[in-house]
Amino acid sequence: MTRYVEKDCASIIVKSKLPDTTYVVNPYTGCEFGCSYCYASFMGRFVGETIESWGEYVFVKRNAVEVFKRDLRKLSDETRQGSMLLSSVTDAWQPVERKYRLSSGIVAELVRARYPGVVSVLTKSPIVLDDLELLRQLPRADIGVTVTTTDDNIARVLEVRSPSARRRIHTLERLNAGGISTYAFVGPLLPHFSEQKSALHDLFKSLRDAGTREIYVELINKSRYIRERLDSAYLSGDRALIQSYIDADELKQRSRLARLVNELVEQYDFRLRLGKVLDHRQDPK
Ligand code: SF4
Structure with a gap:
């Protein structure tokens, strides 16, 4: 069961260290x-929660829309051009959004302000479709949906409470049909694909069939704090899954995965964001 706690925030537009992103909200x-693989679990330390309890709490910034309006007004003409990402350490369209409509309110403000920069979204949730009409009104919307596998058995191990891959791919389909520029985030690129090219092929084909032309691919991040939750999730998987996870430390596997991605990018004529598969070992943030 998730606990919901309302609180106020002092500011909400934050300068970003992410590539291609000026602000995060x-x-x-x-x-x-x-x-299980979420890198945002470190956020617990800001609200008195542990890494282990990630997924069990949501702090709702109930004044988010009002503070966003104020922060937006404070940006100078020059800094108002920057790209803005909703969201970097949460899913802005997770189920609680249906109650509070904070992300929706923020997008409405961006529309009202005719924000000239790119407004990027990254979500796993079909709830983003509630705001399809608003998103269409943004001058430069860029909507990403994370899809890591089309295999529900794997999703049951790593993404127990997330919407199914089928629903996420359908979300991409609807966004594309609505004329919105989309990308798929394949992150983490799951290690077992190195031995199961056909499964990766199926994933890429589904994304392409949904009408998405751009992908962003990132190898699995096995930082120590992430492993606090991820190790036990993988241990509940089958032997092949566990072995692939162990091998994810090997350069051989990581290079093979990057090669497979490049082959499929070419086959399906995707544009690969950043021009490469992101590997945190080589590209520390
Ligand atoms: S949906 Fe995104 S932010 Fe939420 S737990 Fe999963 S990876 Fe983390």
Whole structure:
């Protein structure tokens, strides 16, 4: 069961260290989806929670829209051009969004302000479709949906509470049909694909069939704090899954995965964001 706690925030438009992103906006701290590989679990330390309890709490920044309006007004003409990401350490369209409508309110403000920079979204949730009409009105929307596998058995191990891959791919389909520019985030690129090229092929084909032309691919991050939750999730998987996870430390596997991605990018004529598969070992943040 997820605990919901309302609180006020002092500011919400935050300068970003992410590539290609000037600002990040996170209306919630915590995420109901609680994916086992989530790198945002470190956020617990800002709200008195542990890494282990990631997925069990959501702090709702109830004044997020009002503070966003104020922060937006404070940006100078020059800094108003920057790209803005909703969200970097939460899913802005997780189920609690249906109650509070904070992300929706923030997008409405961006529309009202005719924000000239790119507004990027990254979500796993079909709830983003509630705001399809608003998103269409943004001058430069860029909507990403994370899809890591089309295999529900794997999703049951790593993404227990997230919407199914089928629903996420359908979300991409709807966004594309609505004329919105989309990308798929394949992150983490799961290690077992190195031995199961056909499964990766199926994933890429589904994304392409949904009408998505751009992908962003990132190898699995096995930082120590992430492993606090991820190790036990993988241990509940089958032997092949566990072995692939162990091998993810090997350069051989990581290079093979990058090669497979490049082959499929070419086959399906995707544009690969950043021009490469992101590997945190080589690209520390
Ligand atoms: S949906 Fe995103 S933010 Fe939420 S737990 Fe999963 S990876 Fe983390």
